[in-house]
Amino acid sequence: MNYQDKKVLITGGLGFIGSNLAIRLCELGAQVTIVDPSVNGCGANDFNIHPVLGSVSIIRASIADSDSLQEALRQRPIIFNLAGEISHHHSMAFPERDLEINTLAQLHFLLTVARFAPQSRVVYAGTRQVYGTPDYLPVDENHPIKPVDFNGVHKYAAAMYHRMLSDMGKLDALVLRLTNVYGPRMALDVPCQGFLATFLRKLLTGQQLEIFGDGKQLRDPIYVDDAVEAFLIAGAAEKFPSHSYNVGGPEPLSLAAIATTGSQLAGLPSPSFREFPDEHKRIDIGSYYTDSTRIRTELGWVPRTRFQDGFERTLAYYHSNLRRYLDPSQPNPPCKLVNHDNPQSEAKSEIVRA
Amino acid sequence: MNYQDKKVLITGGLGFIGSNLAIRLCELGAQVTIVDPSVNGCGANDFNIHPVLGSVSIIRASIADSDSLQEALRQRPIIFNLAGEISHHHSMAFPERDLEINTLAQLHFLLTVARFAPQSRVVYAGTRQVYGTPDYLPVDENHPIKPVDFNGVHKYAAAMYHRMLSDMGKLDALVLRLTNVYGPRMALDVPCQGFLATFLRKLLTGQQLEIFGDGKQLRDPIYVDDAVEAFLIAGAAEKFPSHSYNVGGPEPLSLAAIATTGSQLAGLPSPSFREFPDEHKRIDIGSYYTDSTRIRTELGWVPRTRFQDGFERTLAYYHSNLRRYLDPSQPNPPCKLVNHDNPQSEAKSEIVRA
Numbered sequence: 001m002n003y004q005d006k007k008v009l010i011t012g013g014l015g016f017i018g019s020n021l022a023i024r025l026c027e028l029g030a031q032v033t034i035v036d037p038s039v040n041g042c043g044a045n046d047f048n049i050h051p052v053l054g055s056v057s058i059i060r061a062s063i064a065d066s067d068s069l070q071e072a073l074r075q076r077p078i079i080f081n082l083a084g085e086i087s088h089h090h091s092m093a094f095p096e097r098d099l100e101i102n103t104l105a106q107l108h109f110l111l112t113v114a115r116f117a118p119q120s121r122v123v124y125a126g127t128r129q130v131y132g133t134p135d136y137l138p139v140d141e142n143h144p145i146k147p148v149d150f151n152g153v154h155k156y157a158a159a160m161y162h163r164m165l166s167d168m169g170k171l172d173a174l175v176l177r178l179t180n181v182y183g184p185r186m187a188l189d190v191p192c193q194g195f196l197a198t199f200l201r202k203l204l205t206g207q208q209l210e211i212f213g214d215g216k217q218l219r220d221p222i223y224v225d226d227a228v229e230a231f232l233i234a235g236a237a238e239k240f241p242s243h244s245y246n247v248g249g250p251e252p253l254s255l256a257a258i259a260t261t262g263s264q265l266a267g268l269p270s271p272s273f274r275e276f277p278d279e280h281k282r283i284d285i286g287s288y289y290t291d292s293t294r295i296r297t298e299l300g301w302v303p304r305t306r307f308q309d310g311f312e313r314t315l316a317y318y319h320s321n322l323r324r325y326l327d328p329s330q331p332n333p334p335c336k337l338v339n340h341d342n343p344q345s346e347a348k349s350e351i352v353r354a
Numbered sequence: 355m356n357y358q359d360k361k362v363l364i365t366g367g368l369g370f371i372g373s374n375l376a377i378r379l380c381e382l383g384a385q386v387t388i389v390d391p392s393v394n395g396c397g398a399n400d401f402n403i404h405p406v407l408g409s410v411s412i413i414r415a416s417i418a419d420s421d422s423l424q425e426a427l428r429q430r431p432i433i434f435n436l437a438g439e440i441s442h443h444h445s446m447a448f449p450e451r452d453l454e455i456n457t458l459a460q461l462h463f464l465l466t467v468a469r470f471a472p473q474s475r476v477v478y479a480g481t482r483q484v485y486g487t488p489d490y491l492p493v494d495e496n497h498p499i500k501p502v503d504f505n506g507v508h509k510y511a512a513a514m515y516h517r518m519l520s521d522m523g524k525l526d527a528l529v530l531r532l533t534n535v536y537g538p539r540m541a542l543d544v545p546c547q548g549f550l551a552t553f554l555r556k557l558l559t560g561q562q563l564e565i566f567g568d569g570k571q572l573r574d575p576i577y578v579d580d581a582v583e584a585f586l587i588a589g590a591a592e593k594f595p596s597h598s599y600n601v602g603g604p605e606p607l608s609l610a611a612i613a614t615t616g617s618q619l620a621g622l623p624s625p626s627f628r629e630f631p632d633e634h635k636r637i638d639i640g641s642y643y644t645d646s647t648r649i650r651t652e653l654g655w656v657p658r659t660r661f662q663d664g665f666e667r668t669l670a671y672y673h674s675n676l677r678r679y680l681d682p683s684q685p686n687p688p689c690k691l692v693n694h695d696n697p698q699s700e701a702k703s704e705i706v707r708a
Contacts, residue, residue: 095461103457103511107449107504132521145499146597147518150461157457157511164501167486168636243500282522 183224215256248290537578602644
């Protein structure tokens with residue numbers, strides 16, 4: 001896995017995972033170009049790449065903007081394709097927006113890649129959301145695809161583009177289906193991005209966590225450095241026998257355990273429990289955790305960071321940099337996508353699916 | 355299966371299968387409303403519904419046009435959702451157009467249905483193209499989803515919308531994954547709609563058929579009346595235990611056998627054989643035929659029409675009505691989507707996947 005002097009292109013490189021990947025690739029000596037238009041609600045933050053600001057090139061354009069990408073693509077970089085919107089909630093409130101960001105823009109991008117850098121390696125950030133409510137646990141790659149939100153549908157369509165264009169010989173792409181990722185550089189001011197960001201924001205602003213129901217649903221959170229490692233291995237792999245790889249955390253943990261550990265590390269009281277609100281019950285998918293056997297055996301990747309350690313590092317990062325991620329006077333920020341001119345389309349409440 | 359006085363809405367009702375369905379529903383006493391904007395290349399033909407012209411209402415609007423559909427939807431019809439583009443070739447030449455027609459428009463339509471006619475029964479015309487090149491034969495519903503063209507990706511995204519919105523309680527939808535359908539009212543002047551339409555057009559204009567390779571690849575063509583019957587059963591079923599049902603023909607036949615039977619029925623010489631052209635070899639999916647066990651056992655549908663009989667009836671229909679479907683002075687019509695102002699975007703040759 002030698003990235004010294006390698007050209008790499010990271011779409012969504014100002015976002016959470018993309019920026020951590022960019023920093024790691026700079027450490028490894030790669031020549032990093034970031035493509036990111038900082039779409040509202042998608043988690044981009046210029047401060048994320050503060051440590052490598054002088055060493056990376058930034059193209060501030062949509063991945064759909066072919067003209068802006070041609071020059072970078074002609075240099076035949078390894079492509080890490082993380083651009084997108086990950087919010088369940090945004091996708092349900094604004095499905096057409098989600099289709100445009102997660103499917104249409106990817107269509108344009110991949111056709112541009114196929115044209116100017118044919119047969120390029122592309123590692124796409126997929127999601128475990130495509131599996132929906134699990135039929136069995138742990139969930140492997142053969143689990144039926146039955147997304148429970150527009151985000152899952154649209155990201156799966158983009159994953160199909162990657163596969164199809166690779167089968168046609170136009171790309172050399174694979175898809176990582178990521179479980180819940182956490183760590184430094186998560187957006188905290190976008191209130192619709194999943195329970196780990198919400199937990200983190202509350203803990204960092206001194207708020208006691210609240211668990212709906214008994215909190216026994218399992219998740220397998222993965223520390224961002226482990227997810228980054230999966231991208232690096234996938235980008236450098238000479239062969240990959242499969243199209244899609246699940247990327248899960250090191251162990252299943254209950255939501256109650258995750259919240260309790262987080263609260264302890266933050267020096268806050270244990271979480272309180274309250275009845276499951278109806279609007280949450282409707283979207284609850286029960287337990288989920290990943291069978292990552294395929295990527296372990298075929299590509300040799302393993303997650304190394306236990307939740308306790310990863311979350312401690314995460315809290316430490318934000319303690320030093322909180323003002324770059326959150327306005328402390330507004331510890332519960334409203335959804336950025338609410339359209340105040342058109343209350344009909346407003347995202348009425350913050351419903352975060354675990 | 356009683357459709358007497360039932361209100362039904364057929365999207366794409368001026369097209370091939372939709373118009374046959376409309377005529378059958380009129381015979382059964384239903385009150386039929388057709389939604390069809392006659393999009394270029396999608397096979398709509400006003401003559402298709404000639405036999406029932408006085409008995410059906412027609413809304414000449416896109417399914418994405420919420421305002422035009424509200425009144426019809428408020429009457430809570432059973433919805434047969436056949437609007438779309440089915441051409442492999444068009445989708446590869448104009449993928450964004452295919453996304454707009456097959457995914458974006460369906461998104462708008464289903465949100466409109468969920469709003470004005472919540473919990474409506476919707477029977478969606480899916481396609482066997484979502485399976486791509488078969489891993490095994492016959493292909494059942496558990497076969498991996500790996501479309502080999504944009505059309506398959508986009509139609510699968512629309513199928514996921516149907517499933518997801520049904521799981522959320524907003525629709526009561528199911529998907530029929532149709533194999534190659536043939537019969538009266540297929541478009542003959544759109545040269546990119548599959549091998550059966552091409553065979554038919556050539557036979558009707560006195561051209562000897564040409565088979566690439568040995569013609570041993572299997573298909574299971576289904577006569578349109580049998581496909582219509584599947585829609586009728588699905589629309590009326592009290593319960594349907596599954597989300598998706600394969601709808602295949604009565605028997606697998608080789609392309610050579612299909613062409614030979616067709617030529618005999620048309621009174622033309624047997625097909626000639628020639629080497630597989632490269633551009634066809636690349637997109638050939640080998641043999642495909644359907645395992646329709648699920649719809650047989652769960653919904654009681656069976657295909658009844660043997661190819662010989664169905665094709666004979668098809669030829670008879672066109673012998674009486676050929677000028678409504680083809681300009682006899684142009685027996686090999688060009689692709690209607692070719693943009694003569696922009697030769698870059700032209701569909702250069704007629705590559706029809708079997």
